[in-house]
Amino acid sequence: MASLIPCPHCGPRPKEEFTVRGAALPRPAPNAPVAEWQAHVYLRENPRGDYAEHWHHSGGCRRWLVVNRNTATHAVHSVTDAAGERP
């Protein structure tokens, strides 16, 4: 796993300061079929390659971040504040 996460608020910090929630996925519509919600909540791809995840900087600024990283090379492509993606 990537060792240094460039937090947009705190600068580069070790992964030990963060808590990983899991994949950052688009949320289904409130009235979407149960099967779609079931997939959203429980089913994950576990890809080898690029992956977008929600990370919480629990040991630092305590903001939720979206970390785009590569699970094979450990490269971190981008880290943004999750609030920035809200409409």
Added chain:
Amino acid sequence: MPDTVLIARPALASAATGHFGAPGTGVTLAALPEDRLWQALARPGTDPAPMLAYGAGRCPLRSIGPGQWLIVGVGTGTLAEAQAALAPTFALSDQTHGRMRVSLSGPRAADLLAKGTAVNLALLPEGGAAQTLFGHIGITLARTGPEAFELAVLRGFALSLWDELILLGREYGIEARA
């Protein structure tokens, strides 16, 4: 009459003091008075300048994230008065009882801190602060001088942090004063 009587006691009352490790004093560790410490919240991007009046010292206002600050100091006035003056932009809560501060100074203070935290201390300016982990203990690190730092820590972790700092400082020679 309440069944339980709460006794006010300094968090580091039983802390080890004296000189430890190598000869000389590369680092001095000292407990700071448990004076006022508030936490403030606001919308990210808010200018914290109005809160400066309520802090004191070399680093009165410590940014611990977007729209989050610690206010340290010995100023006058109650929390309620400050909250009334700063509302609705800022929300304050009193953390005096919840956190305490220790100072770490000396020519090797930065070397000692580098053993426990990944914050780049060379880039931390005087008066700057960073919320981080020291080992597994969450701290608010502030730089109060070229070779002087302050660590604000949750009260229950203060003694653990104190012992850890002494252990890690032995190779530099460390003087601990409660």
